[in-house]
Amino acid sequence: MFRFKQFTVRHDRCAMKVGTDGVLLGAWSDVSHVCNVLDVGTGTGLVALMIAQRSPAVVTVTALEIDADAVSQARENVADSPWKDRVEVIQQDFRTYISDGKFDLIVSNPPYFVDSLLCPGEQRTIARHNSSLRYDELLEGVVRLLSDKGRFCVIIPMDASDALQKMAVGSGLYPSRQLIVVTRPGKQPKRTLIEFVFNSETVCDRKELLLEEKRHQYSPGYIELTKEFYLNVN
Secondary structure (H helix, E strand, O other): OEEEOOOEEOOOOOOOOOOHHHHHHHHHOOOOOOOEEEEEOOOOOHHHHHHHHHOOOOOEEEEEEOOHHHHHHHHHHHHOOOOOOOEEEEEOOHHHOOOOOOEEEEEEOOOOOOOOOOOOOHHHHHHHOOOOOOHHHHHHHHHHHEEEEEEEEEEEEHHHHHHHHHHHHHOOOEEEEEEEEEOOOOOOOOEEEEEEEOOOOOOOEEEEEEOEEEOOEEOHHHHHHHOOOEOOOO
């Protein structure tokens, strides 16, 4: 299990464990002026719980997951959290998911090995590869479910950034914020977070975040972003 300041995440039955990508997405996504949030591919429920912690009590979070074991564990993690009345975990394929209303914020840490060979084991394959949810299918669902003034936040490999942004613009979504993530000084960025909106006149605010100044020493920027979650970070 992984203990945070206000909740605990068990991940022994989930293909993808608690990791930096999910923490970054949960901490960076803009939760201001939202009422309804959708977490696509919630896995352990980590991002949904982080969003709930950061949001006012009126905000509800729908956590969507296709894998049955992950759904079961996410429901347990939510039930043990302070926000069990605000987070609902649903087993559903995002491609066929239908909602009664639109969402003010959609977040996703999607399958990310776009062109790599499939790894052994169906559960881990579904969690890690976009054979189960391609980027174009993700964007199609976002366009269908996002409110007119809503935001879509995603974390993806840096080398997929240009392609995703091009697809997004083709779908009517425009980048409004981008955070390029560098693990340590001198390293090439491997991940980026991007926020999309429907406003075509939006100018994207691009920034860079260094995770560690040296091994096991978090940067001030990463500490500031995650201090409300990590136990030994203040």
